Each structure stands twice: as C-alpha cells, then as structure tokens.
Amino acid sequence: MIDKIIVMNLPAETRRRYLCEGALLAKGVPLDRFQIWECIDDKAYEKSQKLCEDASDDKIEQYTKLLDSGMYKHVPIAILAQQWNYFRIMRYIIEKRITAIVMHDDTILGLKFERLQAIISILKNRGNFHLLLLNCFRKPHVLHNELTPICAHSIIMHGICGSYDLGVIYSPRGANWVLNTHTFENDTVKLEDFYMLCSLGKIDQPKGCYTVFNDQYSHKEMGNRVYCPSTIFKPNTWDPIREPIDTN
Numbered sequence: 001m002i003d004k005i006i007v008m009n010l011p012a013e014t015r016r017r018y019l020c021e022g023a024l025l026a027k028g029v030p031l032d033r034f035q036i037w038e039c040i041d042d043k044a045y046e047k048s049q050k051l052c053e054d055a056s057d058d059k060i061e062q063y064t065k066l067l068d069s070g071m072y073k074h075v076p077i078a079i080l081a082q083q084w085n086y087f088r089i090m091r092y093i094i095e096k097r098i099t100a101i102v103m104h105d106d107t108i109l110g111l112k113f114e115r116l117q118a119i120i121s122i123l124k125n126r127g128n129f130h131l132l133l134l135n136c137f138r139k140p141h142v143l144h145n146e147l148t149p150i151c152a153h154s155i156i157m158h159g160i161c162g163s164y165d166l167g168v169i170y171s172p173r174g175a176n177w178v179l180n181t182h183t184f185e186n187d188t189v190k191l192e193d194f195y196m197l198c199s200l201g202k203i204d205q206p207k208g209c210y211t212v213f214n215d216q217y218s219h220k221e222m223g224n225r226v227y228c229p230s231t232i233f234k235p236n237t238w239d240p241i242r243e244p245i246d247t248n
Contacts, residue, residue, distance in 0.1 A: 002117055002169065003098035006035045006089055009105040016105040023108035033113075035100075037089060042081035048072050055084045062087070062184050075189050083189050086165075086178075093175040099124075101134075103167040110134075119156070120169060126150070128208035130174035133195065136162035136213040147213060161211040163196035177206060 005024060009017045017036060024034065045051040052072045055063035063084070066072040072080060086102075093100050099120065101109075109116065123129050136157075148158045170178070181203065182194045198205045 001099065002101060002113070002120055003033070003096075004035045004100040005029055005033050006037050006092075006100050006102045007105050008037050008039050008085060008089070008103065010039050010041050012041070013105060020103075020105045020108065024113075027109045027111070028113040029109070030113075037085070039085045040081050040088075042077045045077060045081075048075070048077045048080055051077060051080055051084070055080075055087075058084070058088070060084060060087050062182070065184060066189075071184070071187070079189050083191060086191055090170070090175040090179040093170055094172050094179070097172050099129075099169065099171045101167060101169050107166050109167070116169075123150075123156075123208075123210060124171075126208075128173070128206070129171050130177055130206055130208040131171065131210070132156070132169040133160060133162070133164045133211040134167040134169065135164045136211050150210070155213055157211045157213045158209075159211065160195050160198040160205055160209050161213055162199050163192040164211075165191040165195065171208075173208070 007017070007020055007024075009020075021034060021036075025031075042051065049067070049072065052063045052067050056067060063072075063080075066075075066080075089100075089102055093102075101116075103109075120129070120132070123132060147161060150156050150158060178191075178194075182191065186194075186197055186202065188194055188197065194203070197203045198209075
C-alpha cells in the first residue's frame with residue numbers, strides 16, 4: 001500500500017502546490033494521503049558552505065564529507081539544497097516506516113491512484129520491494145542496455161534503468177538503501193545522476209528496484225507519459241492557469 005504522497009514544495013511556491021494538489025485529487029488520491037513537504041530553499045543561503053554546515057549539523061553525513069573534501073565549491077547551491085531535502089525525506093520514510101511517492105510539485109500522476117496501489121501491491125508480493133521509478137530518462141549511452149520486464153508485455157522493468165527523480169515510490173527499505181548508498185563518492189550529488197550510475201552498473205543495486213519504461217515514449221523529451229508524472233508547467237513556456245494541463 002502507498003501510505004503517503006510526499007510533495008516537495010517551497011513555501012513561496014503556493015501556486016505550484018495547489019495545482020499539484022488539484023491534479024492529485026483528480027487522480028483519486030485521498031486527502032489524508034497528501035503530505036506537503038516544506039523544502040529548504042537555497043535562496044535562504046548566501047554561501048554553499050553555510051548550507052553544507054547546516055546539513056551536516058542535521059546529521060546528514062554526506063555533507064560533512066563535502067565540507068572536508070571541498071567538493072561543495074564545485075556543486076550549484078540549488079543542487080546541494082535539493083539533495084538535502086531528499087535525504088531528509090528518506091530519513092522520514094525510514095522513521096515512519098511508510099511507503100511513499102516522493103514527487104516534485106510541478107508534476108502530476110499519469111495514472112489513477114487506485115491502479116498505482118495495485119501495482120505496488122504486486123511488486124511487494126514479489127518480495128524485497130525497494131523502489132519504483134515512475135519514468136525512465138535514458139541517455140544515449142544506456143539506450144541499448146538490456147531491459148527485463150517483470151512479466152510478458154509489462155512496461156515495468158527489473159532494476160533501475162535510467163535517470164529519473166521527479167516521481168519515485170519508496171519503501172523504508174528503498175529509502176534506507178538510497179540514504180546509505182548515495183555517498184557522493186562518485187563525484188555526483190544529484191539523485192538522478194546517482195540513478196544513472198546505478199543503471200550503468202557502476203553502483204550495485206539490490207533486488208526489488210523497478211523502473212517504468214515504455215519504448216513508445218522513452219526517447220521523447222518528456223519521457224514516458226503512461227505511468228510517470230508529467231510536467232505541469234515549465235518556467236517561461238506557458239501559463240498553466242490559461243493553457244490545458246498535459247496529463248497524458
């Protein structure tokens with residue numbers, strides 16, 4: 001069962017929050033499953049060093065290593081803040097022992113919540129469920145990696161098959177694996193890059209990781225529009241209040 005839908009949101013971005021909440025209601029998500037996660041904003045910091053110091057004080061060990069190595073000087077502050085938010089959410093999932101969709105506030109689910117629940121129930125019954133990436137951004141050097149569906153004609157593949165972080169379903173086991181494995185030792189801080197390294201076999205991944213992949217959509221800019229969250233809007237492209245919201 002999916003216990004929570006954790007929507008990452010900056011307090012100043014109320015419009016994004018309400019658009020996302022409305023889209024979740026339209027997909028049948030009960031109100032009591034919503035959780036708006038108030039994210040730490042990089043704009044609250046003048047220097048990356050101070051952000052990393054606060055994250056280290058928050059007992060996120062990866063940031064202590066960033067400070068000791070000086071690597072933080074080479075990472076955009078927005079990425080440092082976003083990854084801190086991810087780690088805080090992973091810790092919360094572990095502590096509360098919940099299975100949760102973690103998604104950005106500018107995405108929407110492309111599938112009814114009831115069906116997503118059924119999918120997770122099936123994957124959990126297979127044992128050792130860790131996580132399900134709801135989309136698959138496959139860069140050219142991994143386009144030809146072998147994909148193994150969980151059963152004939154399924155678009156759910158075994159393993160992490162690409163780079164995606166905008167919508168992922170985590171169990172406590174999966175959150176714990178990410179929190180303890182994404183150590184920045186491969187010179188990557190972004191979660192999507194971590195998943196890309198997993199898909200390339202440079203980081204060992206446990207059984208119970210899955211990815212939604214549909215070849216019909218995987219090579220397009222927006223990726224798979226079947227199960228994945230689709231972007232509600234992008235800055236400087238269109239106004240979602242006046243234009244239709246892309247949900248398919």
